[in-house]
Amino acid sequence: MRREYVIKYLGYVLLFNAIFLFISCLISVSAGESSALPLFFSGMICMIFGFFPMIFVEPIPELSFNEGISISVIGWLINCIVGMLPYIMWGGEFTLANAWFESVSGFTTTGSSILNDVESLPRGLLFWRSSTHWIGGIGVIMFVLLILPTSQNARFQLLYTEMSDLSKTNFGFRAKRTIYVIAIVYIGLTVMETLLLTIAGMDFFDAVNHSFATVATGGFSTRNLSIASYNNLMIEVIIIVFMILSGIHFGLLFNTLAGEKQNLFTSKVVRAYLLFLFTGTVLVTFKLYFDGYFPFGESLRAAAFQVVSLGTTTGFATKDTAHWPAFTQLILIYFMIQCAMAGSTSGGLKFDRMFIFFKSIRKQFVLIRHPNALITLKVNNQTLSEQMEGKVMDFILLYILTFFITTLLLTLLNVDLFTAFSASVATIGNVGPGFGQVGSMGNFAGLPDAGKFILTINMLMGRLEILSIIAFLMIGRNR
Amino acid sequence: MIKKLKYKILAGFGLLIGMLILAGTVSILEFARLSRSVTSLLENNYKTIKASKSMLEALEREDSGILLLILGQRKEGQNILRSSDSLFEAAFIIASDNVTEPHEDEYIGEVSHDYSSYKSEWEHLLVDVKTEASIAWYNDTIHKEFLEVKNAVNELMTLNQNGMYNMASQLKEKSHRALMPGIVSIIAAVVFSLLLNFFISRYFVSPIIQLVEALQNHNITSRSLKVSITSKDEIKMLENEINGLIRRISG
Numbered sequence: 001m002r003r004e005y006v007i008k009y010l011g012y013v014l015l016f017n018a019i020f021l022f023i024s025c026l027i028s029v030s031a032g033e034s035s036a037l038p039l040f041f042s043g044m045i046c047m048i049f050g051f052f053p054m055i056f057v058e059p060i061p062e063l064s065f066n067e068g069i070s071i072s073v074i075g076w077l078i079n080c081i082v083g084m085l086p087y088i089m090w091g092g093e094f095t096l097a098n099a100w101f102e103s104v105s106g107f108t109t110t111g112s113s114i115l116n117d118v119e120s121l122p123r124g125l126l127f128w129r130s131s132t133h134w135i136g137g138i139g140v141i142m143f144v145l146l147i148l149p150t151s152q153n154a155r156f157q158l159l160y161t162e163m164s165d166l167s168k169t170n171f172g173f174r175a176k177r178t179i180y181v182i183a184i185v186y187i188g189l190t191v192m193e194t195l196l197l198t199i200a201g202m203d204f205f206d207a208v209n210h211s212f213a214t215v216a217t218g219g220f221s222t223r224n225l226s227i228a229s230y231n232n233l234m235i236e237v238i239i240i241v242f243m244i245l246s247g248i249h250f251g252l253l254f255n256t257l258a259g260e261k262q263n264l265f266t267s268k269v270v271r272a273y274l275l276f277l278f279t280g281t282v283l284v285t286f287k288l289y290f291d292g293y294f295p296f297g298e299s300l301r302a303a304a305f306q307v308v309s310l311g312t313t314t315g316f317a318t319k320d321t322a323h324w325p326a327f328t329q330l331i332l333i334y335f336m337i338q339c340a341m342a343g344s345t346s347g348g349l350k351f352d353r354m355f356i357f358f359k360s361i362r363k364q365f366v367l368i369r370h371p372n373a374l375i376t377l378k379v380n381n382q383t384l385s386e387q388m389e390g391k392v393m394d395f396i397l398l399y400i401l402t403f404f405i406t407t408l409l410l411t412l413l414n415v416d417l418f419t420a421f422s423a424s425v426a427t428i429g430n431v432g433p434g435f436g437q438v439g440s441m442g443n444f445a446g447l448p449d450a451g452k453f454i455l456t457i458n459m460l461m462g463r464l465e466i467l468s469i470i471a472f473l474m475i476g477r478n479r
Numbered sequence: 480m481i482k483k484l485k486y487k488i489l490a491g492f493g494l495l496i497g498m499l500i501l502a503g504t505v506s507i508l509e510f511a512r513l514s515r516s517v518t519s520l521l522e523n524n525y526k527t528i529k530a531s532k533s534m535l536e537a538l539e540r541e542d543s544g545i546l547l548l549i550l551g552q553r554k555e556g557q558n559i560l561r562s563s564d565s566l567f568e569a570a571f572i573i574a575s576d577n578v579t580e581p582h583e584d585e586y587i588g589e590v591s592h593d594y595s596s597y598k599s600e601w602e603h604l605l606v607d608v609k610t611e612a613s614i615a616w617y618n619d620t621i622h623k624e625f626l627e628v629k630n631a632v633n634e635l636m637t638l639n640q641n642g643m644y645n646m647a648s649q650l651k652e653k654s655h656r657a658l659m660p661g662i663v664s665i666i667a668a669v670v671f672s673l674l675l676n677f678f679i680s681r682y683f684v685s686p687i688i689q690l691v692e693a694l695q696n697h698n699i700t701s702r703s704l705k706v707s708i709t710s711k712d713e714i715k716m717l718e719n720e721i722n723g724l725i726r727r728i729s730g
Contacts, residue, residue: 004681007674034656041505041660045667048494052671055490056678058709089659091652 001066001475008053008060009071010078013141015050017082018043020131024086028124035122038089046082066475073472075141076464080104080456083132090125093117097449104456106132108347108463111219111315111432112423114445114452118224123205126222130209136463137216137345138186142179178251185250186345189215193242200234210316214242217346219315219432225441226317227305236301236318240308244277247312247340268380273341273351280307280335284328291325303328306440311335313346315432315440322439329435333422336431347430347463349399356384356392398466403428406458413448423447427458484683484713491675495668502664509657516650523579524643530577531636533570534590537563538629545601545621549614557605567594574635580642586635593631597624686714690721697725 021043028036063071083103087094094102098114105112106129115121121129190211197207206222213220223229227239245253248270256263264270284303289296302319309316310332321332339348356379363375377384403424410420415437422434423444433440437447444452461469544559571594575587600620689706708715 004678007677034652037505037508038656038659041501041663044501045498045663048498049667049671049674052491052494052674053678055487055494056682056710058711085663089656089663091655091659 001064001070004053004057005060005063006067006070006074008057009141010075011050011053013050013075013078014046014082017079017135018046018050020135021046021086021128024124024128024131026124027127028122031123033122033124035086035090035125038086039124039128041089042082042085045085069468069472070475072141073464073469076107076139076460079107079132079136080460083107083128086125086128090122092120093445095449097452098445101444101452101456102129103132104459105427105432106218106220107136108430108459109133109136109216109218109313109345110347110427110430110459110462111213112427112434112438112455112459113220113432113443115443116445118222126209127205129220130212130218130222133216133218133220134190134212137212137218138182142182181254182250185253186215189242189245193238196238197235200238201232202230202235210239211242213316214239214314215246215345217243217246217312217314217340217344217430219309221316228318228441233301236305239316240305243308243312243314243316244274246314247344247346248273249341249343250345251343262380266380269341269352269355272355276338276351277308277311277335280311280331284331287325287328293324306332307335310431310433311338312340312344313348313429313431315426317433317440320439320441321433322435322442333425333435336422336425336429336434339429339431347459348428349396352379353392353396355379356389357396360389360393395465395467399428402458402461402466406454409454410447410451413451415447415451419447423451423455424458427455428462430459430462487682487712488679491678495671495675498664498667498671502660502667505660506657509653509660513650513653513657516646516653519579520643520646520650523577524639524646526577527574527579527583527639528636528643530570530573531632531639534567534574534632535629535636537567537570538625538632541567541601542621542625545604545617548604549617560601560605564598580638583635583638586631586638590628590631590635593624593628597621597628600624682710682712683714686710686718690714690718694721 021039025036025039025043028034028039080100080103083106084094084099087099087102088096093115101112101114104110111133118126193211193214194204194207197210198204202210209220209222210227212218219226221227221229227236230236248264249267252262252264252267252270255261256265281300281304284307285296285300288294288299288303293299294302305316305318306321308314313336321329324332337349338354339350340346342350342352356377359377359379363377366373366375377389403421406424406428407417407420410423411417415423419434419436419438422436423438426432426434426438433442438444444455447455540559540563544556544563547553547556547559550556571587571590575591578584578587686706686708689708693706706718708718
């Protein structure tokens with residue numbers, strides 16, 4: 001493996017972070033805040049480390065798979081390390097463990113927070129916090145590929161080590177076009193949501209921050225009470241719509257606008273995904289209404305927001321779901337496990353895998369009755385190979401095993417079972433809030449530092465997909 | 480990419496030096512802020528707290544002076560009242576010249592107003608020698624006014640004490656911010672040095688070793704020099720020159 005090429009790409013990652021750090025610094029300077037110097041210093045560190053490899057390393061002709069996966073995995077780690085610099089330098093509630101947790105949670109678009117008082121943060125730091133979501137949403141490597149003139153081979157390697165397995169099969173574009181499609185949809189959704197939220201009465205600064213968090217399916221808010229603090233139906237409806245859009249495969253969104261044949265309306269996975277969200281909303285609404293929690297209208301409003309928020313792995317809140325009936329909490333936990341669609345900005349298990357899983361179960365039922373039958377699984381009229389089916393099943397098993405181990409480790413640290421389980425599910429799925437101590441109106445500050453570090457590993461596993469991390473760790477052994 | 484060796488090395492060390500200068504500058508700026516905060520803590524809030532204490536002391540002495548007048552010790556009472564009044568006025572000037580907290584001017588105004596009202600009640604006793612002061616007058620008028628002024632001074636002192644506490648809390652944050660750039664830059668400099676070492680080894684040392692090995696190989700086999708040097712700097716030029724030299728020697 002040519003380490004100098006890996007280092008050069010990591011330099012690009014740092015330079016991209018520097019841009020957002022300097023923008024955040026400007027916001028701090030204009031508001032005369034104490035976070036200006038920490039942001040500026042962090043930006044300069046990124047600049048220096050980013051430019052440094054350019055002095056030595058010649059243009060990169062092509063990359064191997066190992067180099068691609070190393071850039072992808074180390075790139076995420078570097079992002080998270082750089083992301084914590086302004087927090088730890090500024091101080092306040094940010095200890096080393098807290099700063100690392102907030103940074104990893106930001107970049108992996110998890111949205112879990114350790115902050116008791118978000119509103120006491122300077123605006124520059126709030127913007128940086130939301131920026132980590134936006135950068136992490138489609139991945140900094142993707143941005144680097146968008147900006148830099150890169151060879152076709154290098155672009156292919158990086159794109160396909162950064163993206164989920166299932167996203168690749170669904171995109172019908174070449175590597176270069178895929179990057180542009182993702183970028184156009186991503187930036188387009190962000191701009192549109194910012195405008196609509198501003199029109200609906202949200203302050204422009206808050207609108208930008210919430211758009212970053214929605215489109216990246218992150219969940220960091222600039223308010224202590226998240227979206228509940230606005231108490232504005234129009235804002236909630238806009239955010240619900242954009243959470244759903246951000247949870248759908250970006251290629252399908254682009255195709256729909258471009259008038260292509262394979263689009264939102266023809267995709268069976270999208271139909272099933274929306275049906276699941278609708279069913280979940282209906283069930284939660286009726287339970288809340290008949291148990292006398294809220295009147296029907298308010299039940300529908302709260303249920304729709306929470307189901308979509310957790311079902312798309314965003315994690316915004318309008319109500320404290322920690323006090324809802326157990327039935328509704330279990331439905332919400334299902335959506336936290338299921339996550340949103342592959343090819344979107346969401347992390348975790350992804351709905352496409354659940355869709356294949358359900359189809360595979362149906363196939364097994366048929367095989368019990370007709371053992372000699374030859375059955376092929378089809379997704380969107382495309383045959384799914386046995387290898388891909390096996391890979392999906394393996395992934396689901398590994399996923400369940402991972403959050404079981406995390407739950408076990410958290411209980412070892414004396415965290416109560418419900419908090420430990422929901423925190424594990426919420427972090428590996430990159431959702432954000434869980435239940436119990438880490439509910440939608442609570443935070444992760446009360447967990448032990450060791451628990452916070454364990455959960456950040458979960459977040460990275462969820463974001464990078466467990467198999468990518470295993471592939472990275474196996475590089476040495478392959479050699 | 481820089482092509483000359485000396486510029487590559489210079490740029491590498493330049494960036495390292497730049498980073499350290501930057502860290503130093505940020506730390507100096509933060510320490511300067513910290514120093515200003517300490518100065519303001521001592522000079523601003525503490526000055527007013529001290530002045531408030533003097534005002535309270537003066538008020539107590541004035542109260543004693545009035546009681547001496549009531550007891551018939553006219554001369555001694557008048558002397559105490561005069562000196563206490565001077566002490567209060569001097570302390571009040573210090574406090575009113577040192578408005579540092581939000582709405583502090585309103586508190587100063589209240590002290591001034593209450594003291595003027597209080598003083599107007601006993602001021603005539605300093606010049607009037609015939610009027611006898613009575614306990615009933617003290618209870619009905621003087622003591623009430625005295626408590627009002629005392630309360631106003633106490634409020635002014637509490638405001639400054641709170642300000643001092645807040646400033647002390649901020650000092651902790653500021654000292655953290657002054658310290659962190661140093662710590663971060665030490666870690667960054669270590670990482671940077673390791674990277675610089677890697678690049679020097681990869682782009683300077685390794686090609687030279689390859690050239691030496693290729694030359695040793697040439698001495699044994701007389702084959703042309705084949706070294707995979709990818710850079711376009713002086714080492715690549717050296718490889719080309721050696722190859723040319725070998726070709727000329729071999730005829």
